[in-house]
Amino acid sequence: MKNSLILKISVFLSFIFIILLVSLSYLNLDNQKKELSKSFLERAQATSYSLQACISGKEDFKDKERFLNSIYKSMWLDKDVTEISFSLFENGKLNTVISSNRERLGKENSANLKVFNDEKFSSETVRTPVGNVLVVISPLYISGQLEGTIEVNLSLREVEQGITSSAMRLFAYYFVILICFIVLNYLFLRWQIISPILNLKSAATEIGKGNYSFRVKDKIKEDEIGELATAFNNMAINLKTTHGELQTKVREITEEQARLIASINSLSFGFIVADTRHTVVLKNTAVSVVLEIPEDSVSVEKITEILKTRVDVKVLAEQCMREKKIIELKEVSNKDKILRVLFAPILIAPNYGEVIGYVILFEDVTEAKLLERTREEFFSIASHELRTPLTVIRGNASLIEDFYMKKIKDNTVGKMVSDIHEASIRLIKIVGDFLEISRLEQKKVKFEKKEFDGVGLIHEVIDELKEVALEKGLYLRFDEREKCEIPITADRDRVKQVLFNLITNAVNYTDTGGIVVSARKEGGFFSVMIKDTGIGILRENQVLLFRKFQQAGKELFTRGVTRGTGLGLYISKLLVEGMGGTIELVESHPGSGSTFGFTVPLSVI
């Protein structure tokens, strides 16, 4: 390990330790040196004192040889003394009179003048070619009189040698201590820090590999690393739980996705999911089939390019995302196909406010459209072909009735002709009803929007039917309590058709009494009630009332009154619902009458 933690810590600690030892040894050696220097100084002073003591009189200096010899002989001289000089002050000058160094004999000794003048002892260390020398100068008193100076030179070589050797010893000693320190330090660190950390590391590696059951198993100490290991184990436990949950979730999502992809691939219409930057995220194989482009070239750009003369796909996609609304194009022709194209924004929870892209569906509706057109054409042609001969029957019967009735002697024949006439009218009406139902069921009918007075319309219908009612001896009137106008915006003809139908039914199924129509505004709706005093409808027949071919009679083959096509209520229901209203049988009691009601929004959207 290049950047081993243990190495770093060891180097750092050793460095501190070395600094400590060096400063210790410096203090130690310095102290030792001071001690030695002091003892040397004392020795030099002792020598100079003993020399002082040897001198009894000035005359002694005359025979210098003898004096020196006597000194060397009479006293024990320190073995380290290298030079002794005596200087006397004569005629204002300090001259060396006696010296173990012959070169200095008889020469002026100005170096010692300061000591003589100050009468003060001085010492200094002088560097010489043979090593450092301690020079001690003291004033010389002869018979109590200051007469000169004594200079004693002491070699310091021994002192230095002693210090050097003790320093060597000290360093050797410290080196051993340092090595021991490093070794102990290493072992301690390894035992206390590195091993637990390595344990943690291998545990982390195991968990990293996906072995979420792995734990730090060694005895966990109660220190920081121990706490770390405990925390690590807790984390591993949580991780295992979380990972388990995550795996379940991932599995669920994967399954969901697989189902989704299988579903969209099984769709017969093209399915594209794109993000907000128009990058296709998901698509199915049908896209290329429906749009007739190679599968690998399916992109929003490509589709925009293909359909650019009919619709701008990108602009619509952006509109759909911006308005968060589904956009449907019912007929987009592409080559020889008719497509239904649907744009839907993808909104995400929680508030479904953020748009993350959109879905485009391409449905090939060519077949359906062709079928629709064929059906439409069939109904048109069929009704035309049926109506043409019916027109002839109706017309001729009517002409006979109008111009030749007087010539027909037999009343029965006359009745037959009028029956033919009536039947042909009914048949023509049925053809019209069929056509209308087909259109209404296919939601092909467009309702006009015009403002008109609802009450006025009711009066109009009542006026048209009043004669029929009077013929049957019935009253037919509008509820006089409602006199004001009710303006509504809707398809006037269609509302009239419903009114006409319901009032005609009421007249047809009423034999005594009459019909009252009422109208009012009710919560944004124009609400109309038609109340009759007719035969009423049995409860079991009430539910079938608004179905195809139903009449209020008891049974299929024994209908009480067989007028109308049986399609009237069904058409009324389709019309009213087509305009956004409702129609219902409000109440009915067999024998005492029925009330029908319908509503139309005051303003049809």
Add this chain to the structure above:
Amino acid sequence: MAKIFMAEDDALVARMYENAFKLSGHEINLAVDGEDALEKLKTIFPRPDIILLDMMMPKLSGLDVIKKIKLEEGLKEFANIPIVITTNLPKLTIAEDVEKAIQLGAIEYFLKSALDPLEFVKKIEEIISKQRK
């Protein structure tokens, strides 16, 4: 008495209306298709008071005939005669064509099966008398 010109491809329907108008005291000329109508129109003197055109006819449709009468130079003399469309096609199927015809100057549209012949004659008489005023 009025002079009626009617283009109707169905012989039975044509005869029925022929009878109706004749019985009501009017004069009627008939054509069997669009082309026939344009040819016969030119031969009728004095000009008819009204032209009744079936919408769905062979060769030229009622709408085509109106276009020719109203827009072609050679037929300009007929342009002022009122034209009425008759049909048995559902209103929604021919709504567009009827609208065009009205825009071109047709006066009214009638569903043949919805009226008894005398009712029809009455309505035509009304149109003619309005036109005369």
